[in-house]
Amino acid sequence: MNRNLIIGGLLSSLFVLAALLSFVWTPFDHAAMDIPAKLKLPGAPHWFGTDHFGRDMFSMIMVGARTSIAVALVAVGIGMALGVPLGLTAAARKGSWLDELIMRGNDLVFAFPSLVIAILITAVFGAGALNAIIAIGIFNIPVFARITRSAALSLWERDFILTARVSGKSSARISFEHILPNVMNLLIVQGTIQFSLGILAEAGLSYVGLGAQPPTPSWGRMLADAQTMVSFAPHLALVPGMAIILTVLGLNLMGDGLRDYLDPRLRVVRT
């Protein structure tokens, strides 16, 4: 165990717990307006203050954590579920037309930054949390495909793969039995990094109105709402901003800590 892993793990689990807790308890109803109590600064009983409708910011942050974590987590899931098999297949068929096709496809998706994908999807299907998930998820696919392929390729050079082939095992079986367990560490660390990037991306999409729609609370939209009032009520921007920063920081520290703990030589990518 190292310091990064502990601090990062604590920070991120804090937000995960807050999100889970919000299903059963929040200090106030996050949607309840209380106009007379609007724009209250942090203090009792509203620990993080209230917004321009007098809603309790603490409760909104808790419920908003739900949206952020759900979107980012599912997007990482999509990226892994599709990217890892693609990367394994490309590596197993290195140099073939299939490998070429997968890698060119990856390059193509990389040419559409996640925001552009989101814009395209929104233009067609309208805005919403589901579309944010799809946009971030699509963008995650080539990330996982690429790192899986490059890690798998170096494993395919190893002698233990040759002995497995001498034992008559098919490349699909070898990918599953020998390659996958040995890229797992890398996938866990990269998954943590993509999770944090997903939280940032979700916040950005919600901020420009392409993410979760009202009444679903989200940190990004809280910031969008705060924009016109930030000069006289800075806490409206500071509170959700800090929530995003601390969550992402926690996940990144956890990712670095996990890498040091599992295998310091792992090559993760961060863009």
Add this chain to the structure above:
Amino acid sequence: MLRYALKRLLSLLLSLAVASLVIFFVIEVAPGDPASFMLGINAQPETVAALRSELGLDVAKWQRYLDWTGGMLTGDFGTSYTYRTPVAEMIRDRLWVSLPLALYALTLSTAIAFPAGIYAASRRGKPGDIAVMGATQIGVAVPNFWFAMMLVLIFAVNLRWFSAGGFAGWDTGVWTGIRSLTLPAISLALPQAAILARVMRSSLLDILGEDFMRTARAKGLSRRQALWRHGMRNALIPVLTIIGLQFSFLLAGSIIIEQVFYLPGLGRLVFQSISSRDLIVVESVVMLLVFSVILVNFLVDLAYALVDPRLRART
């Protein structure tokens, strides 16, 4: 070298062709007919039909795809459904904001990241390194639009050094233009600089462990000389990749930042067009963004070959 460049160029053209197909057909499945949308629900069918033919919507899909891509090749991006003005003109005006902003941010990001990364790598494990790495860890976690809001709060609202937003255009002078792009550029650049500095540092540290660095030291080069003469060019290869990727993030990311600063760039154009279902504009702007990403990747590939003779040889 020439063969390498030609090969990359071929792959660039192929990517563009496929990307344009993807964009065109994604937009094509969009529900709703632009002509009916523009004329409202009470429009006469004949009027709608007339407008459809005027907009070129009444021909076969593949014909429209060819018209669209063929038009883009000659600089004709079609006519906006809502404004009835050529899309090319609209994009050109907006590009004068978005492109300088992305370049400005990229320059800032590189100018900050290189020294920071080199400094941290040369003081590995020492307090200087830990401080820089701590700062980048936070930089990576800060959403750029939130950072932009904080910059506005501090430098525009409180200190009044910059305006809080808007863009008067380049006609009012280059300095005025640069001034109004400064806060947006900083807010775009700092988070990217944090990532780039980390890449620079780890790339340099990787190189420091290479055998040829030890050879250089055995020749009598000091640590610093070995780092500059042998480490830097090799370390640049992964850094170039990231710079290439970052450019596309900056261009796309500027779409969000334009919202914060009310800048009349491509981003605002896209959002206006989505809400008015002016899909030809969306289509063209997305194509332009994708084109710029692919082009930058092509340039990065060429830069690789300049840095690494092994690539030049493999022609």
Add this chain to the structure above:
Amino acid sequence: MSLLTISDLSLSIHKIRILSDVSLTVEPGEIVAVTGESGSGKSMTALAVMQLLPDRARTTGSIRLNRTELTALPEPNLCAIRGSDIGMVFQEPMTALNPVKTIGDQVIETILVHKAMPPAEARARARDVLDRVGLPADRFPLSRYPHELSGGQRQRVVIAMAIALRPKLLIADEPTTALDVTTQAQILDLLKGLVADYGMGLLMITHDLAVVAEMADRIVVMRNGVVVETGQTRSLLTHMQHPYTRMLFEASGHRVKLPPAPEPQALLQVRNVSRDYRLPRTRLLADPGRFRALDDVSFTLNRGERLGLVGESGCGKSTLTRAILGLDPVQEGQILLDETPVFSGHRANSAVRRKMQVVFQDPFGSFNPRHRVERLITEPFFLLQSPPTGAERQAAIAESLVAVGLKPEDGGKYIHEFSGGQRQRIAIARALIIRPELIVFDEAVSALDVSVRAQILDLLADLCVAYNLSYLFISHDLSVVRTVTDRVLVMKSGRIVEQGDTETVFTAPRHPYTQSLIAAAPRLPDLESLKRSPHHA
């Protein structure tokens, strides 16, 4: 006053003792060889002289170059000495050069960084030095890049960089370990010639005792960071004092006794096999060209026979191995095991595969680190239609582990709990478990220290008796092939240039290539005859 005097040098990293009270000297014009097995601290000693130790290394004791105490010297003065008074040659020529700079620039840099002469003269000197190390101007202009050169040529560039300023002391850390025997012989000759021409002292680090015996004026034997014995080459070879030295030399020349081979009866038949690889296109529309990796290869391996295959890197050994194992198809010819083709159609024939197993070189890369030994060694069971289960499976695991000298309990451990030699035993256990008719040993003992290598060779001989093994033993190490095979094939550029009874080929090679190969291979002197005739030098 010696050129280099190391006295009572101790070194530790993270409180782990690497060197203890190491003392040695090098005189001008003298070749001193430091030898020992891995972990002996020989390379660390070389780096200590260069003062290029890892940051966390702590040293005590003294290292003097003439009268200068190197351990007390500030870094800028050390930089002035490195490359100018002391030059160094490293083990891995493939990675020792900067890939993005020309060889000329890299040699010139040594001269310019010491401001020894103006740039134009430095250029001329670099040219001279490259000529001297055997890289003539017409084929190796200064503008060449490292990737355009072979390993041996790159090592010459590294040597050129090290000697450009005619240092008083040259340190060579395993300078030929990564090279083929014929290249090794040339590089060793070059180093000897440079020492003679320039009167340099040469401190040479090597694990290869045959190289040591041929090159060195004086020998220093190290073990676990301690100098166990040191002396003039001849007197050390004739009167070894320390048991470790004796063990080392005995293990290096270790011979095993194989049971006699049975009557010839073909097991593996390789008939007129050829394999081409497409080369990358050099011009846009030109024919890409082909590289013939195997060219009409034919031979037979008989049941119960131990067949050797020797050749230098790139001769087609690996391509042949992969073809025999059914990993890659061949384009022409046929490979038959027990009269059945290894490859039928586009698939490897699993009925044939089950009769073959393989043992690879790298004891660290041959096993999936995430599986236990019992799972690792039972992998070949996958080839069987009805693999043993339960108690039968456990018995098979235990039997093959015991056969290679390990304990049945070792099956529950992970691979990282074993040493290199033990891992090679496990690799052999894996190969034995399905009782294959043929085992391919692909450089199976090349990565091991001599003492461990001797044990594995003994194990092999024992298994030949117990299991009546037939194997193909592929190696670049002629002395090993000589002792563990009955017959040998010599391969060059994809062709088998000579084959025959092992002793006959080694004592009376017919093909010029075989002759040059055997001549180039450094030989341990016959210690007995050395002792009997102490007056011949």
